[in-house]
Amino acid sequence: MTNQKIIASSILAADFSNLSQQIRYTELGGADWIHCDIMDGKFVPNLTFGPLVVEAVKRITRLPIDVHLMIKNPNSLIEEFIKAGANFITVHQEEEIHLHRTLNRIKELGAKTGVALNPSTPVDTLNNVLEMIDLVLIMSVNPGFGGQKFITNSVKKIKELSALRKEYGYNFLIEVDGGVYKGNIKEISDAGCNVFVAGSSIFRNDNITAATIELKNLVIS
């Protein structure tokens, strides 16, 4: 489990007028998950989409749906996103005061639990809940927009998590999100990362399938 390597294609960078074809192209390249970025214009300064689109994506693909909630009061919408087909629900540590309760609720509703850390949030803020978490998402850009530059300190945080996982025998996956591309994905993988969210480096390409294959080959080789 903890040595899995998963490409999670982030549709934030996709052409929404052609979403089903774009998802098909990345699937053909071996994408493992579809990453959906939910932004509310409050927790982050950008606005995207809600459960309606997640539900449509669910009908387009059989791949697991990885929902990243960048919204205020995520607890109020968790059930809607799970009903829409989310397999993983990731909430931000910075926004969820009652993280323990929310993680239990995500589990009860039948989804896998994820917690995201902004670039300025330390890994040790999760110490007391790590055993309840299926996925820790390290934000490697400040959340809100695609196409930003990878913050290199994120590699240190991945190594820290990877060491904790080893020391205590936890089973969570480590996910990285933001600025991942062919030039840094191998180093991130070597640090212990399992799930690589990639938006621009997959969908802002003439050949989405080839771009997906290239990233995947770099982490499974």
Ligand code: DX5
């Ligand atoms: C940013 C989002 C990311 C975004 C990454 O707030 O959480 O998932 O899609 O985009 P790229 O891969 O373009 O940095």
Ligand code: ZN
């Ligand atoms: Zn994301």
